[in-house]
Amino acid sequence: MYRIALKMLVGDRGKYLGLVMGLTFAALLITQQSSIFTGLMTRTYSFINDLSQPDIWVMDPKVQFIDDVKPLQDTQLLRVRGVTGVEWAVPLYKGLLKARLEDGNFQIVNVLGLDDSTLVGGPPVMLRGKLADLRTQDSIIVNDVGAATRLAKKPAQPGGRPIPLDVGDVLEINDRRAVVVGICRVSRTFQSQPVIYTTYNRATTFAPRERKLLSFVLVKAADGVDPGKLAQRISDNTGLAAYTARQFKDLTFDFYMKNTGIPINFGIAVMLGFLIGTAIAGQTFYNFTLENLRYFGTLKAMGTTNGVLLRMIVLQALLVGIQGFGLGIGGAALFGYLMRGTQLAFRLVPEILLLAGGAILLIVVFSALISIRKVMKLEPAIVFKM
Amino acid sequence: MSTNGIAVSLTGVTKAYGSGSSRVQALRGVNLEVHLGELLMLVGPSGCGKTTLISVVAAILDHDDGEIKVFDRVLKSMSQVEKTRFRGTHLGFVFQAYNLIPTLTVAENVAIPLLILGTRRARALKRAGDILEAVGLGDKLGVLPAALSGGQQQRVAIARALVNDPRLIVCDEPTSALDAETGRLVMDVLRRSALSEERALIIVTHDNRIFSFADRIARMDDGRIILVEPQVATS
Structure with missing residues (x-):
């Protein structure tokens, strides 16, 4: 019966391609925009990443992010060097x-x-x-x-x-x-x-x-000294701000998140991809089910249980979901590859694949649910009226 | 299994749609028996309750009152799941619009009732091929329904109704979309291939050109069987 479900889906070329394209577009937009967002946000603290040797960054307490430099007196270097647990500064x-x-x-x-x-x-x-x-x-x-x-x-x-x-x-x-x-x-x-x-x-x-x-x-912690605790000690002893590299990255990241329009701009693009995908896929899948209602009714009349029909619809939804997801992330990865030599910030990380996969799963579950509801409530007697 | 030669018996069966002022009484106490080896035609004007009657007999619609026995099984006492299984094993359907799934080949369409019952695909397709051969479509196994004429599609539908060897076949206007000659051909196939001593056929029709194929004709009006008569000459 599952092969029949797949043939019912794939045989209707127009709707099938429409469904796959809608989901591909959603996955592409979500993955691409999220990757650009991640690339941009990674650039905000890339300088901290490049400096791998120091464990701790010491700065003026008013500094909010890596490029927000508020100079210190040179004597502060000596004060930091005097803190117990500092290997070098x-x-x-x-x-x-x-x-x-x-x-x-x-x-x-x-x-x-x-x-x-x-x-x-x-x-x-x-x-x-x-x-x-x-x-x-x-x-x-x-x-x-x-x-x-x-x-x-x-x-x-x-x-x-x-x-x-x-x-x-x-x-x-x-x-x-x-x-x-x-x-x-x-x-x-x-x-x-x-x-x-x-x-x-x-x-x-x-x-x-x-x-x-x-x-x-820039501070290196002595062997066996916890950088987090040392940062706190430097801060307590000198009155300066001292962060581990991870904390300084987070501080920088949070600043850009809170004080720039980047998250909302990219958030809107990602949401748009999700909504358009949901609208196109949901509507197309529902229409596909409506057009096949007569055949679902026929199958029901001939003895197909609701459980089998449910699994048939879920299988159809999953098939287009997997294909749309694969094509979408493939397209986004290709886009990133083609733009690799440009100034575009593009960073496709596994978490984005999970995000896009989750979004596509939500779309197909939603699409399948509205269709399943229709088929489950279908009276098999309707076949004599169609 | 019926032991008295009666495939279907209805006693005082009623069915209404809607409620209150919009309530429509479709069946008003129907009494009827259909015998094994018999082709019974249900005829009557539109809206008289023919389709409702075969729907309740085929266990795809619940009746309100009265008793329906199909092969001695009382439908009212069966759960929905039991009815679904019962339809899969005991009933075959032929629809006015054929209801062949357009994206499946002829053989795959015919194999569906067997696949529903869990028969292996290869075996189901083999059996479908045999049945299609019997209805004269052995050379059309791999084609899509759209490539067939109306009469051929209805013969595919008949093959589908027969493939799981059901003991009761219900047909809804099987010839109304066909011209007279094709209609007679389809009825000939239906009668020759489908009817046997262990099987009964109920056909709902308006088409008086095919009355001659019936063993008995039950005339309905306003939700009641008003007359059951042996085969009559076509007008």
Whole structure:
């Protein structure tokens, strides 16, 4: 009987394709928009991810997220180093500065100043040059995307492709000479400015003159010390805010969730996908059942129980649900793959597959329920009137 | 199993639809017997209760009062699940509009009653092929119903009604959508293939061209059997 159910469904090509397409569209929209949302939100704390060495980030208590830098006095570094359980603590400068390009244009860049002696906090992947090259005079390391786009040099011929910034090229940051000694790869950030690494002391010379220039103190917990407890101790002893990397990511994530329109914009798109999918699939499936009511009635008259009919309808709904889900997430994955070289934030994680799967399941359950109700209440005697 | 040669007996059967001022009394105390080996036609004007009568006899509609026995089983005493199983094992149906599932092949349509009973697919299709052969459609097993003429579709429906070897076949206007010659052909198939000493047929019809195929004709009017007569000549 289940084969009959499938043939009843697949045989009606128009409705079958309509159902699968409706569910595909819903799964595609839900998966794609959720993946872009996840990609964007991941970018908000990608810089914290890239710095894997420190356990704890120490900052001004008023800091709300990673890019909300409220500088500290350099002496705070020494206070943090004095807290029991700290293996090491190093300074980090983070700030947006103006870089003057070869053609005279200016570009805002995200400058990171690493501890001069240890260079803790360097880029995760070096494509050209070495991190240690930062110890040479006026040196900077530029991320590959920034070097190839916003910091790229003018094309050799008009209309040609810009020439990526490379090792040996020179920039001016706040009127100071900066020589590119390496090209690195970093995770894309939310603000998407070029990222420039240099040493802490050099960064403070690039930065406009201010009394406080220390952005963060990066801390490693000693062996056997719980980072969470150590963060609390640093906070208690210094009056500064100290977060584990996980806590700082959450703080940043929560800030963007609460203070930007990102969640509501993407939430609306995801909800729209769900509602459109429900409307199309629910309506089409119900129409399919209505048009087949005579045959369901015939089957009932010939001795098919309500239980078998129920399972037939559930099977039909599950088939189109699985197909729509598969095509939808396949389409979303293909979209993500095709856009991999662009600035689009796209991150398809297993949780999104679960979300899309759950949404499609809800849609097909709803569609099946309204149809099942109709068939269960069907009087088999109706077959003599049709 | 009937031991007295009576397939169906109705005593004082009533059935009403609706309630209050919209109540319609469809059956008003019907008494009737249908014998094994008999083809009984139910005739009468539209709205006289013919379809309601075969619906209650076929256990697809509950009657209000009176007693219906089908092969000595009292329908009123059966649960809905028992009635469903009873229909699957004892009854065959032929509908005016054939009710063949358009996306299934002819053989698959015919095999449905066996599949409902849990027969293996291959065996059900084999049996369907044999029955289709018997009704002259052995070369149409793999085609879809839409590719057949009306008369051929009704013969498929007859094959479907016969495939599980039911002991009672109820037919609702089996020839009303067919021309006279095709109607006679279908009735010939029905009578030749379906009727046996162990089986009874009840046919609801308006079509006086096929009255000659009946063993008896029960005339209904206003929810009552007003006359039961042996076969009459067609007018």
